Amino acid sequence: MPGAQFSQGFRLNPVAKGSPKALVALLRHPGTSIETVASVAARWALSVPAAAFIGFEDIERADQASDAVRQTIVDPGSGAEPELLDGAARSLAPLVTQELRARRLDASHLVLVGFGSGGTLALHLVLRQGWSCAGVLAFAPTPTDPPPRTVRRNHKIRLIDSVSNSSGAHAGARDVVSSGHVGLHPNFLPGSTHGATVDEVIANTTALWPDAISFRSHCFYDDTRMLRKMAERGFRYDSNLFAFLQPMLAPLRTVAGTVRLPVFWEDDVHSGERLLWELGALRAAFRGPGLKIVNVHPAFS
Numbered sequence: 001m002p003g004a005q006f007s008q009g010f011r012l013n014p015v016a017k018g019s020p021k022a023l024v025a026l027l028r029h030p031g032t033s034i035e036t037v038a039s040v041a042a043r044w045a046l047s048v049p050a051a052a053f054i055g056f057e058d059i060e061r062a063d064q065a066s067d068a069v070r071q072t073i074v075d076p077g078s079g080a081e082p083e084l085l086d087g088a089a090r091s092l093a094p095l096v097t098q099e100l101r102a103r104r105l106d107a108s109h110l111v112l113v114g115f116g117s118g119g120t121l122a123l124h125l126v127l128r129q130g131w132s133c134a135g136v137l138a139f140a141p142t143p144t145d146p147p148p149r150t151v152r153r154n155h156k157i158r159l160i161d162s163v164s165n166s167s168g169a170h171a172g173a174r175d176v177v178s179s180g181h182v183g184l185h186p187n188f189l190p191g192s193t194h195g196a197t198v199d200e201v202i203a204n205t206t207a208l209w210p211d212a213i214s215f216r217s218h219c220f221y222d223d224t225r226m227l228r229k230m231a232e233r234g235f236r237y238d239s240n241l242f243a244f245l246q247p248m249l250a251p252l253r254t255v256a257g258t259v260r261l262p263v264f265w266e267d268d269v270h271s272g273e274r275l276l277w278e279l280g281a282l283r284a285a286f287r288g289p290g291l292k293i294v295n296v297h298p299a300f301s
Contacts, residue, residue: 009028009034009037009038009054009055009056010034010037010038010041010053010054010055011052011053011054012038012041012042012045012052012053012054013052014045014049014050014051014052015045015046015049015050016049016050018050019103019104020050020051020052020103020105021050021051021109022048022050022051022052022105022109022110022111022134023051023052023053023054023099023100023103023105023109023110023111024041024044024048024051024052024053024054024111024113025053025054025055025056025096025099025110025111025112025113026040026041026053026054026055026056026113026114026115026118027056027112027113027114027115027118027119027121027122028055028056028114028115028116028118029115029116029117029118029119030116030117032115032116034055037055037115038055041053041055043207043208043210044207044208046204046207047193047194047204047205047207047208048193051111052103054099056092056095082124082128085120085121085124085128086124086128086129088121089121089124089125089129089131092121092125096110107131107132107133108132108133108134109134110132110133110134111133111134111135111136111137112125112126112131112133112135112136112137113136113137113138113139114136114137114138114139114141115139115140116139116140116141117141119137119138119139119140119141120138120141122136122137122138122141123136123138123141182209182212183212183214183215183216183237183239184205184206184208184209184212184214184215185205185215185216185217185218186201186202186205186215186217186218187201187217187218187221188201188217188218188221188226189218189219189221192218198225198226198229199229202226202229202230202233206233212235213234213235213236213237214235214236214237214238214239215230215235215237215238215239215240216238216239216240216263216295217238217240220240220241220242220263221240222240222241224255224256227254227255227256227258228255228256230256230258231256231257231258235258236258236259237258237259237260237261238254238258238259238260238261239260239261239262239263239293239295240260241260241262241263242262242263242266242269242295243262243263243264244264244265244266244269244273245264245265245282245285246262246264246290247285247288247289247290248288248289248290249262249264249290249291249292249293250262250290250291251291261291261293262291262293263293263294263295264290264291264292264293264294265282265285265286265292265293265294265295266294266295266296267295267296267297268297
């Protein structure tokens with residue numbers, strides 16, 4: 001099956017002076033303008049000032065109209081054709097290699113970010129094509145068949161779903177970035193790359209998702225002054241309290257007037273407590289009364 005052709009859409013140099021430390025490649029969903037993706041990159045660049053960004057203008061078949069591609073790749077109900085994704089990968093590979101070489105970076109400094117069908121392609125590149133990179137961030141990717149169990153996956157992979165629009169199609173980049181369903185994960189700890197002060201951390205992280213209304217801090221960091229500032233920025237909910245396997249958990253009202261939803265279970269604490277990784281060991285706790293919010297750190301091996 002013929003491959004896909006890519007054209008470059010934009011380049012964004014690092015906010016910080018000097019050579020870039022990473023390259024973020026953005027793959028957009030057809031129907032989402034390159035200008036929208038560029039605006040997303042500009043926001044994210046504030047939080048990763050040493051990273052360069054590149055976006056690709058379009059994905060289209062060499063011998064057919066782009067509408068046909070949208071039907072075979074993008075339609076959430078149809079799944080994605082591996083052969084077409086393979087063709088897209090062949091077209092994309094030399095462009096990404098060229099951009100890395102131009103910045104004197106290797107693949108370990110590459111992050112793939114995809115929206116919709118772009119997310120599907122990003123996952124395909126790593127899980128099926130064996131691309132090497134630092135990580136993948138896929139927003140509302142179209143489901144595909146699981147990769148073979150023999151494939152090793154040593155990358156950090158994050159999947160972020162989004163609400164569907166009225167036609168049932170996946171939301172585009174603008175919908176994902178502005179959605180109130182997306183929560184922030186600010187790092188207020190000493191040495192944070194999000195900022196040196198509480199105000200800087202809030203400014204940098206809210207620039208990523210300006211319409212976010214919920215958050216959970218790294219390591220559940222909390223203090224009343226920070227909480228009041230988050231409330232002033234429009235945050236109404238947080239999940240910033242951890243109560244491991246405690247029954248009767250319920251929403252709480254904080255001193256800032258926001259609603260707090262406690263976390264019931266977290267994977268690293270489960271490991272630290274040396275508990276058995278068997279559902280039966282937790283069944284009684286999960287069947288008890290109260291909120292059951294879980295915090296999981298995805299890992300692929």
